[in-house]
Amino acid sequence: MNRRDADLHVHTTHSDGSCSPCEVVIAAAQVGLAAIAITDHDAVTALAVARPEADRLGVELVPGVELTCEYRAREVHLLGYYFRDDDPDLLAAVARLRASRAERLGSMAAALEGLGLIVDVEAVRRCFPRAALGRRHLAEYLYRTKQSPSVREAFDRWLADGRPACVEKLRLDAFEAIALVGKAGGVVSWAHPPYNTNLESLRALADAGMAGVEVAGPGVQNRVGRRFRDWAATLNLVPTAGSDFHAADRPGRRVGAYVTPDADLLHLRERAGASRSG
Structure with a gap:
């Protein structure tokens, strides 16, 4: 070819x-x-x-x-x-950025739980074992656990910029x-x-x-x-x-x-x- x-x-x-x-x-x-x-x-x-x-x-x-x-x-x-x-x-x-991402994940998970959702951070890590975890993974988790009708809805409602569970990187x-x-x-x-x-x-x-x-x-x-x-x-x-x-x-x-x-x-x-x- x-x-x-x-x-x-x-x-x-x-x-x-x-x-x-x-x-x-x-x-x-x-x-x-x-x-x-x-x-x-x-x-x-x-x-x-x-x-x-x-x-x-x-x-x-x-x-x-x-x-x-x-x-x-x-x-x-x-x-x-x-x-x-x-x-x-x-x-x-890169390691410094990834470490910050891990801290950010915990903060966003806590914010989601404060809004009445259930987030098992360890379960999120098991779902994506090699990933640099971020908002998309949390949105995917909320969709998989039937707490959101779609990944997009999870973003729009909770995780997009300016939404209540978003944390700066x-x-x-x-x-x-x-x-x-x-x-x-x-x-x-x-x-x-x-x-x-x-x-x-x-x-x-x-x-x-x-x-x-x-x-x-x-x-x-x-x-x-x-x-x-x-x-x-x-x-x-x-x-x-x-x-x-x-x-x-x-x-x-x-x-x-x-x-x-x-x-x-x-x-x-x-x-x-x-x-x-x-």
């Missing part, structure tokens, strides 16, 4: 996805992708699991992670690529995240930037070493994506794209639904190589 293009935004059971690392690699191979980046939230443990399957199927596994960050007093997500996944400083930062400073990934030999792209992102904000992160910006995906409207693509050209950023795959039941988010062309993947790889040599 003549493989082409890359899905650079995919989640697995090691964060809040429903498919295992090997399953998403198999899905990438089945749709003819040349490469896939597993970008679990604040976790890199899926990479070692997926690597043998990617080698077997001839799919490039791009080391990836989606880091929870803060920039100008708002939460943003930055995608790290092509880093060394054994870098001690990056691993320490620990966030890395965006500039710290860019530096950490760069020190580990990788590069960063801004995942699904908010629609009201301006050129000045993008330029500040580019000046700090950010190498790319996501211009296509389920969280990026077409007209907004075109604007980001124009700005990427202005700022010498690599335009990236990915499905933001989490589960097969999310319409329009199958693996390979949004792809980064081979030429852009090559530029991203070259930027990482330049970072390492520099």
Whole structure:
């Protein structure tokens, strides 16, 4: 098979996805992708699991992670690529974020119980033994235990931003995240930037070493994506794209639904190589 293009935004059971690392690699191979980046939230443990399957199927596994960050007093997500996944400083930062997620889970569970719901945190952990647990897992638990008619309803009623059981996450400073990934030999792209992102904000992160910006995906409207693509050209950023795959039941988010062309993947790889040599 003549493989082409890359899905650079995919989640697995090691964060809040429903498919295992090997399953998403198999899905990438089945749709003819040349490469896939597993970008679990604040976790890199899926990479070692997926690597043998990617080698077997001839799919490039791009080391990836989606880091929870803060920039100008708002939460943003930055995608790290092509880093060394054994870098001690990056691993320490990811471990710190995961530890905070565990504390946050307990606080949200307590808030739900204060609202009259029943939440067994240990049961949630057993249901998702490798995951970086968060709101989606609690929502799934409430649905499975018939305390909510759907996962979406659990979010809308209790767990979404501003709802009574939502608790803020620990966030890395965006500039710290860019530096950490760069020190580990990788590069960063801004995942699904908010629609009201301006050129000045993008330029500040580019000046700090950010190498790319996501211009296509389920969280990026077409007209907004075109604007980001124009700005990427202005700022010498690599335009990236990915499905933001989490589960097969999310319409329009199958693996390979949004792809980064081979030429852009090559530029991203070259930027990482330049970072390492520099």
